[in-house]
Structure formats: C-alpha cells, structure tokens
Amino acid sequence: MLFITPFPSQVQNDNIHILVIDDEEEVLKATRDYLVSTFSFMVDTAGSGKEAxxxxxxxxxxxxxxxxxMEDTNGISLLKTIRDDGDDTPVIIFTGKGREDVVIAAFENGADGYVMKGDEIRSQFADLAKKINTLVQNRRMADSLLEAEGQFKNIYEDSPIAIELYNKDGILIDVNPAFCMLFGVHSPESVRGFSLFSDPQLPDKNLKQIKRGETTRFRTTFDFDLVKEKKLFETRREGKVMLDVQITPMIHGRHQVTGYLVHVTDITKEVQAQEELINQKLLLNRLLETIPSPVFYKDNSGRYMFFNNAFESFVGLTKEEIVGKTVRDFAPKSHADFYTENDIELLNTPKSVSYESRVRLSDGLLRDVIFSKATLLDQNDHIQGVIGIITDVSDIKKAEKEIREKEAYIRTILDNLPIGVAVNSMAPHIGFSYHNKNFLKIFRIPEAALMEPENIWDYIYEDPQLRDEMKRRALEDYASGDLSRMHWDDIPITRKGEEASYVSAMSIPIPSSNLLISTVWDVTARKNFEFELRKTNQILEGMLDGIPDIIGIQNPDHSLIRYNKAGYEILGLSHEEVAGKPCYSLIGRTKPCEICASTRSVQSKKIVTVEKYVPELKRHLICRSNPILDDDGNVQIVVEQLTDITSRKQMEEAINQTNQKLRFLTGLTRHDILNILNAIYYYHELALSDDDPEKSREYIMKAGEAANRIEATIGFTREYEDFGVASSGWQSVYSIIESAKREVNAGSIVISNYISPSLEVFVDPIIRKVFSTLLENAVRHGITITSIRFSAIEKDNDLVIVCEDDGVGIPVENKMQIFGMGYGNHTGIGLFLAREILSITGLSIKEVGEEGKGARFEILVPEGKWRE
Structure with missing residues (x-):
C-alpha cells in the first residue's frame, strides 16, 4: 500500500508565521498587534529592508x-532581492490607492498579491488576512503535492514490482524500470503504444471486468516466444514465466475511467516452489505407500495419526479403525506395555532406537521383526511424536541359517578341492582369513607361514631375486585393479635338494571389501610335458630342416602355417611373410594350380602325388600331399612335400639328346662313307679297266678326292665325339661367343659381342660349334662383309640370340635350303649341323636377313632354358 502525505484542507492561523516590513514604527506595531489579536497570526516585524x-x-x-x-528601499526592490536569493516565500505589497503601476511592477517581479491602503481598516486587514490564508494554503498544498509526487515517483521508479500506466483507451503510456527488467525491453519507448485491450494473454473474463471499471487480478503464463512471433514488442527474453497481474482502473469522479494501473509480479519461482512442494508431498505419500514395510506416526499421546497400507495389513485393521487409537487398543497387553514404555522413553529423550520382537501377524503367523523408532521433532526442535518402521526379518533369519549351512557345505568342498584356495588381504599388509590344505601343499609351505603374513614370501621363494621380483609384481598388479594382471602363470617353486615344481595362481577381489579369493594349482606335470614336447619339437624341427625337399604345412583352404628351412630358402621368404597366406599367392597366382595335389588330397582324404612343371619357379616338382584327419574324418591340415626333380628331368633330357646324337652320328657317318666308298669303288674299276694312263690317273685322282672326303667325314665324326660327352648345363652365352671368335680367322672383319656376361642358357657345351659355324659362314659367304654383331633380346618370356652381318645377305629362295645337308660349295654340313645341335637341346634357328643388306640369324631359346 502506498502512503502519500494528504493535502491540507484548512490552514490554522496560529500556525502561520509572517514577517511585516514597514519603516514607520507605529504603523508596524499596530499592524502586528491587529494581525495577532484579530487573526492569531505569528508576526515578526522589520523596520527596514536590511533588517528584513x-x-x-x-x-x-x-x-x-x-x-x-521605505527610507532605505522600496517594496519592489526588496522583492527583487528576495527573489534573486532564490526565496519563493509568498510576498504581499502594501501600496496606496491609484498606484496601479506599483501593482503591475510588483506582479512582474514575482509578488503574490497586493493590498491597497486607505480603505476601511477592518475590511483592509480582513482582505489582507484572507490573502495571507489563501497564499499560505495554496503554497502548502503545492508543497504537499510536490512531496506526494516525489513519494510516488520514488515508489514507481524503485518498486521491484513491474508497473504499467495506460490511458483511458488502454494504450500504454509509461512503465517503470522493473517492467523493463521483467519483460526484457531496453526502455519504455520500446513498448509505448501497446494496447492493453489487444493483449492476447489477457483473459476475456478479466478484460470484461476492467472495461466495467472493476479491479481484476489473475495469474497467467506469459509466453515471450509468442510475443516475438506476433511481433508485439521487442524483448531479450525467451521462454515462459508465471505472472501475477492486477489491473486497477483509475476513476475520476464516480464513473469516469481516466486510465489503468497494472501491477505485474514474477511468481515463477514461487509457483515452481509450490509445485515442487506439492510434488514432494505427493512423492513422499507415494513413497510411503510403496514401502513394503509398515511405517507409522504417533502423536505425543501415543495415538496413531498416519501410517501406510503395509501397516494396515500388518495389524489387520482398516485406516478408520486405526486412526486415533493407541497400541493398547489392538495389541496384547504384554506387547503394548513394552511398546508404550519405549515410546515414553523416546518422548522424554529424543533419539533413535531399534529392537527385535516376535509378533503374531493378522494372518496368525509368528514373525521375527525389528522395530526402528525415532523421536519426531519440528523445525523448532519441539517434540511432535514418534515415527517408526517395522521390518520383517523372518526371511533374513531363515536366510542366515541357510547361509551358515551353505558356508559349512562350501568349506567342506573347498577343503577337498585339488587346488589351493585362500581368502586373504593384500593391503595394508597380507593376511589370511581362510585357506584349505592344498593351498599349503601346492606352495610347499607350513601352516606357520600364514601365521606370519609378511614372512610368507620367504617361505614360498627361497631365491631372493625371484622373491623380490614376485612380491613387487604381485603388489603392483593388485594396486592396478586390472583383473587381467592378477593372474600369474608357471611360477617356479624351488627348494634346495628337491625337484622344482611349478604353480599358477589367480586372485579375484571380493566386492565391497579389501579381501581377495586366491587360488593356486600345480602345473608341474604340464610344464614337464611342455619341456618334453619342446624337446620333441626341436628334434622334429631339426628333422624337417634337414630334409632337402620343401615341406609345407597348410590348412585345407591352402593358407600356409609354415615351411621347413628348405622352403623358406628356395622361396626367399621368412616365416612372417608366409604364414596365413595361400600357397599359390607366393608364386604370384590368384587361385590354386589346375593340377594341385593338396586340393585332390582334401577332396579324397588320401595321399595324392602329382608331377608338374611350375613356370614361375622354372622347376619340375613332384608334389605329395598328405591330409591329416581328426577323429570325425575331417581334414585338419595338409602336409605337402615338394621334391625338385628339375636336374633329373634335365639329365633325362640330356640322355635322350645323347641317344639322338648317337643315332644321328651313326646314320650320318654310315650313309656318307658308304656313298663315298661306292664312288671310290667306281673310280677303282674305271682305272683298272681303262688302258689310257692319263684317264686312269684321273680316275685315281678322283678316287683320292673321294678318300679325302671320307677323311673329312671322319674328321667331322671326331668333332661329333665331343657332342654328348659333357652333360648339358648352364653356359654363359657371352663366353661361348668369345671362345668361338678365337676359332675363326676373321681377318679385318670386326666381330662385336653385345651379349650380357650374366646371360646363361641350359645347353650342351658343343653349342660353341654353332657360333663358330655362323662366324665361318659369314666370313666365307659375306663377300662385302665388314662387321659381325651378336646381341640378345627378350620376347614373350623367350630369349632371341641374334647374329647379323653387313654382307651380301641370302636370297629369299635359299633361306630354308641353307640348313639342308650338303647344300653349298663345301661339305654342306656346317649350318645343317648347327640346326641339329640346337634342335636336340630344344633350341631353334632361322635366317631373317634382307638380301643385299646382310644375313641375320636368330636363335630362339624357350622360357626355362635361359636365365640372367
């Protein structure tokens, strides 16, 4: 409520203090006395302007x-001085009649009135008194109004309550700072012009009330987001608040509404607190109703005033039958006396108590219960009664008995387990609350070791270094809290003069305690078996690595497990590079070989042997795969043995070549010599039958030439004796050509060898004869030849060795004939023999030069017959 100083309705003269100024002493005193005696004014006098x-x-x-x-001044000058000093006290000028100019000057200089001298004294002073009263009353009313306005302004500006001022049309004309803060606006200008009657958040019922001139009050949820959506005014706030709104119509006279005063209070926190209090109360009631144990409240007289449904069920009565009653109304006297005695003690000495009792419930059964009671105090610590809860512990008592029985059962089991079991702590020091006999037996320690906990390490580990290491590790692993670290395998237990044993141990923390369940078991047999197995594996490893063949162990899907030493060396790979990869991927293939012993053995579940050539390895292999089956007949792994028979195949080929050489040599020699012998016999007969000595001599000479041809043929045979004497092998092409160059007299012809010294072919050493033949043929038939060049190129994985010259070349029609036996001016054996030598070793030769530009012989070496 606002308290504003009321306006004075009437001025009491004895409260009016005036100053009369006149330089005539008699007039001054008379005026003072008249005003005091007649009008009860308080009057001071001054005889001059200075004194005034x-x-x-x-x-x-x-x-x-x-x-x-006046002598020293006049009333107008004095008035000016007073006003210049900032004094606004009402001033009345006494002046004579006919001095209107004085009156005008007086008003111009701030006078509040004047009185004309010369009238009848009574009426003159009555007029003066009236004017004094009027001026003083107006002045005091103005001061009271200013004071009231100041009080209202202070209240309006400083009020924590938001205030809105609307005109009679409901248009907002002003708001106080509290409004700006509450509604998030920058200044009153932001909301001026807002229509109260168009406010979407003003309920219709309240709108009708204020239009009838009635004060209305309501609570509402103010939505700032709706304000922004409808663009009612700009605001910094968002969301919703709860407001208490009072709208008071300001009425002039009896019915005229001049405006509306609105008070708005943010009650969001208050409403939330009320709702929270209601919810807490509902929650408390609901919580009590859901508690399965009986809960009750008694007042200071021991009467039950509140309880939950469980309590009703406990005593077997309804709410109406319990409220206002005491325990003596439905409990046996012996029980009631005991309960009442406990309640009186709580009411006399506030505290909490618990005690067990055995009661018969409404269902007639005897149950073990615990009464938990406490003194209920209000916020001023005044005793309000007793609250309590009854806990049925019959099941707990039964469970405790069962637990004791189970503990005895478990202890019996633990004592007879083949492993050691103990319950112990690790921090702050190691201690044992339980252990079975095997715990001591497996660790090989006496009972006394557990009686002196900190010395248990000395009992278990005789070796000081091992003792310190195991103790440090165990304490660190326990402190880490990581269960995976609290497992220790293959701990050696050594005793002087005794065989070492091995144990494994594990500890599991017991929740909500510092205890552990520690188990230990003897793994000596396993360790000994592992030692023997390791020794056996080492023997097997040695046997495998001693086998020159490749031994591969793989899964049925061809993924490799391992190779023996020969396998890794031949492949040039390590175990890490091989393990888990398909075997065929190691030679660059994306799928198994078409002829695969492992695939067939997995399918047939039998040992399978195949022989095949592997071009990626350039080797002939015998693959023997042995499937290892489990008890159900399923293939678990495949053991594959790869035997390299490349040398044997080459030897077989060399034997075949030798046989071909022998047959070729025998047939060729026999045919040539027989033909020549026939010619000699023919010339011999002609010489004998012709009497002409010259002709006989000619026949004899021809027979001699034929004999020379036999000698040449036998010389050829001598060359051929070397063909097949040496086994085929890897020969350096560069070295062979260099050796052939030394057998030919090339004269001024330049022979260039551009073959790489590291290039090798798998042939009979007599291949040198092929290159010497090519050189002799070029020197003899090149005519214009000046140079011979040897080079090599790779073509489709094959090797082409080129011998070319810059001579006259070979006509097209003779390119095939030059390799025939007897072709040409000489014996005709050279190129024929060269082709035969090459063909027997799996190579071939052809001439592809251009006539007039030189001869070009190309020797084709198939893949597998050459390397670099």
Missing part, C-alpha cells in the same frame, strides 16, 4: 508583507 533580509536569512516565514515606500 537578515531575519529572512535566519527564519522560515509562511508570508512576507512589505510596504512599498
């Missing part, structure tokens, strides 16, 4: 009456 100013500076007057004419 001094009194005005010291005193507060309600009015000043000054004569116009």
């Amino acid at each position: 100013l001094e009194k005005i500076s010291r005193n507060r007057y309600d009015a000043i009456i000054a004569d116009y004419i």
